[in-house]
Each structure stands twice: as C-alpha cells, then as structure tokens.
Amino acid sequence: MVLTQSIPVLDLRDFHASGDRRTNFIIQLGQALEKTGFFAITHHGVDSALIQQAYQVAEQFFELPEAIKQQYEVPELHGQRGFTSFGQEHAKDHPYPDLKEFWHVGRDLLAGHPLTEHYAANLQVAEVPQFHPVMTQLYAQLEVCAAELLKACALYLGEPETLLSDMIQESDTILRIIHYPPIPADAHPASLRSAPHEDINLITLLCEATDDGLELLQRDGSWLPIPALPGQIIVDSGDMLQQLTNGVLKSTTHRVVNPTGDRCRRFSMPCFVHPRKEIDLTPLPGCIAKVGEQQFPAITAGEYLMQRLREIGLAE
Structure with a gap:
C-alpha cells in the first residue's frame, strides 16, 4: 500500500528553478501556511542517511541509565541545552505533563565569538561520542533548508527575499531530539505524548519521525493525522x-x-527556527494593510520567547 501525505507536498527544487516553477512554489508555500500552517517538503537538501544516523545516536543516549542522563540536566540552563527529563514540559494551559523526554542542541560558536556571552554552550555526551558531531551537522543542514523556505515565504508576502532569512542568522535556533517512551502504566488518562499546542518560533522543520502520531487541528475542529513518510520534512x-x-x-x-x-516508543527531531532576540516582531506594515488593522502588539523575539517558556514550564 502506498501511503499518501495529508498536507500539501512541495519540492524545494522548484524554488531553485526559474519561471513558473519558482513562482508556483512560492504561491503553494504561502497558501499552505495561510490556510493550514503546515506542508511537507521533499528534496530538501538534508541528508537522509544523516537523519537515520541521528536517530541511532539518539537511541543510544536515551537508553542510558536514568542517573547518567540526569547528569546532563542542568537547572540553570532552563532546558535550553542538554537533557530535559520525562514529564518536565507541559503544553500552554494544559495541566498534565507531556509523556516525553528530550535533548536540546543549539548553535555551536567559536571561542571568542561575541554571542558566547548570550548563548549557552552545547553539552557533550561522553557516553555517546558521536552524538554531538552528528547533531550539529544535522542542525547546520536544517538551518540551510529553513533559510530557503523563509526566502520563499518573504516573497509570498511581497517583502524583500532575505527579510525573514536574515532574521535567523546567528540566532538561537534549537534542534530538539525527542524520545517518547512506552506509555507508563501510571500516566494520567489526560496526558498525551505532546498535548495540543502551537510552536513558539518562526517555522519548525520536523525530520521524518520514527512513527506516526502527529495530528493538526483543522478549522472545522477535527484532527488530521500527518503520516511520517520517508524523504519528507514536515x-x-x-x-x-x-x-x-x-x-x-x-x-x-x-x-x-x-x-x-x-x-x-517514538523518536522525532523538530528544529525550532528562531529569529535573533533583538528582532522586532511588530506586525509588518504590508500585512497590517492586508488585514485592515494591527492584530498583535509590538514585542521583540527575546521578550516573546521568555514569556512563552514560562508558560510551558521551561523558565521561571
């Protein structure tokens, strides 16, 4: 049986083409984000063998004894780097914890880089030496793909091509490696692997998960399953x-x-693509004109992020 995707599927090669192929890609991407907020991308430039290697080293880490994993959970990092143990995060306004544990990889900076004062350093997993090299390589490839998608998005909005992609240069984009273990027998009946939520950042790139389970809420109130298909990034x-x-x-x-x-069990790897903290998220004038009035207040990306991290239990 051939599985088909339930959301629009785009081919990134079309954006790099000329004429109608490029124009149609931009329109299809924009309409997908305008109507459903989701699409799948193929020929995305992220090495499929690297994705599988990342899942292999992730499994090696999450199979370590709990006491060893918890050595990589540093409270003062507020979950922004390293390990976050099972049941620590919950969705905004949802009282029960998500049934997952995860690891965060951020941007690697060279010694002396001015941003080292603002971004926490990544943690190295001594027990799985390949973990960090593999994840940082995957991070870099996902960021390249994200920048291309943001260029298409900006063009759809009638803005300069690099308006959005410039916002993510040297930003604190996060790669999250998630392990959803078998459901504990004592889990609260209302707990889900990931309760209904919206992502905080600009866009999210989700490497093909090891199993299905992702669903999006449609405008009519029904839930649409999004299958995890080889070769696609959601x-x-x-x-x-x-x-x-x-x-x-x-x-x-x-x-x-x-x-x-x-x-x-299930593994997934979403890459949460963030703008730099000083970026002004006040709605764009062209978008205000399209809607007719300003719907959202002026705020910086840094202020917005801290507000949301508090709401989901990852910051005080």
Missing part, C-alpha cells in the same frame, strides 16, 4: 511568524497522540 509556521505577519500566516494547533493497542 514544516509548520509558529506563533512568531503569525505575530510578524499580523495573522496572515497561521500558527496551527497540533499534538502527538498516544499509540493505540501497543506500548511502542
């Missing part, structure tokens, strides 16, 4: 892009449901 727009575009592009509620009938 892309969704976050709250910051919705804010910046005055609601023209939608940040769509999504969740990861618990498996039915078995207790299988």
